[in-house]
Amino acid sequence: MPMQLTILKIGGNVLDQPAALHDALDYFAALPGAAVLVHGGGKKASQVLRELGHEPVMIDGRRITDAATLEIVTMVYAGLLNKDLVAQLQRRGCNAIGLSGADGNSVLATKRPVKTIDYGFAGDVQAVNAVLLAGLLDLGLRPVLCPITHDQRGQLLNTNADTIAKATATALATHGYQVSLRYCFELPGVLRDLHDPASVIPELNPSLYADALADGSIGGGMIPKLDNAFAAVAAGVSEVIIGDLAAHRAGRGTRCRADG
Template sequence: MKQKLSIVKIGGNLIEDTARLSHMLSLFSKMGGNKILVHGGGKKATEIGNKLGVEAKVVNGRRITDAKSLDVAIMVYGGLVNKNIVAQLQAFGTNALGMSGADGNAIQAYKRPVKEVDFGLVGDVKNVNTYGIFQLLQAGFTPTFCALTHDGKGQLFNTNADTIAAELAIGLSNQFETTLYYCFEKKGVLSNVDDENSVIPTIDSKKYDSLLAEGIIADGMLPKMHNCFYALRNRVAKVCIGDDAMLREGNSNFTTLTL
């Protein structure tokens, strides 16, 4: 029987809310078994970038990363946000290890090909070093990944944190029974965006198509849902979307995705 692995990705709004982030990290620390945390930090990168005179450029909800923007992302994701999270996890008794994709050659990527838009120094994942990450987990560490990857030739890339979480879950599904949690400020996928309690408990492929057609799933939720079903189609056991309460044992008020 495979060991279980929980991979939790936390969103930018949670990272910005100091009290809620602390609560979420406390719940994460109480989760049993093997676990990995993945975080972004785009809002903080925008804030710091503005102070440094580096304006954020976004097209269709996705960030364009030039050389100066990448410098900001490295400083904020890999430094400020990552180390603050790692320090808090240590305080909660979790032996976290802050990582980018370059550390331990954990996640290699290639520059996203130019189609309608040139996203610049944005990487799409090519390979996950599952053996190396497996060894860290077996040694009792909790890898804590920021949204940076590398090409193996010295170039770092900005990479979507939702995608990193999905690729880690897929890559490690041979060794583990993997559950992927997308943790953000909402209780789950909502049938009515104006009603915080209108959580859709379960979404399968057919239901997903229906919600798309009705326009209930739209905008920023689209790439997240794409990553969810991409993970499920590639042997990830379960995918869940909800707020920090989702990580509390016994709570069932969130959205579970199935094929």
């Protein structure tokens, strides 16, 4: 029988609020079975950039990562944030181990090609080292992955954490795990009406998602997250759940599953 594995992704809305982060780490530490935490960067990198005389540049919510920005986000994401999360989990009796993509060759990426926008040293995930992560899980450790990857040629890259979570889920799903991927963000789930938090869509499959895209009931920033969700489901992940922490605790949110 496949081993149960939960992958929890937390973003800036959690990282930037001490109370929300406290609750999310309590939730992660109490998860049964094996678990992996994937985190984004939050506002801390932008704060440190400004303190060091660099103005952050964002386009459509994505950071433009020039050489100076890459140095700073690596220090913040792979250093300060990642190690603080590990320390806070150890405090909760959760034996965590923090990793960047370069550690143990855990997440390999390539520099995003320039199309209409040059994102600089942004990375697109190519592979996740499932053997390494499974070995750590077998030792009773809980990996904590930050959004810094590498290209195997010595270049670090700033990479979208949602995509890292999806790629980690799909890699481990093909390595004998029954994977539940959980995106924890600020809304109770995917909403039919952004102004009505009670309008959560409880379940989506690829057909329903396609219909919702066609009629415009889902759009904007939810599309990249749902694209990742359904790519994971198509690659063998058992389920993807999107919602805030309260929804995850209550077994609610939006469940993304395969057709049928």
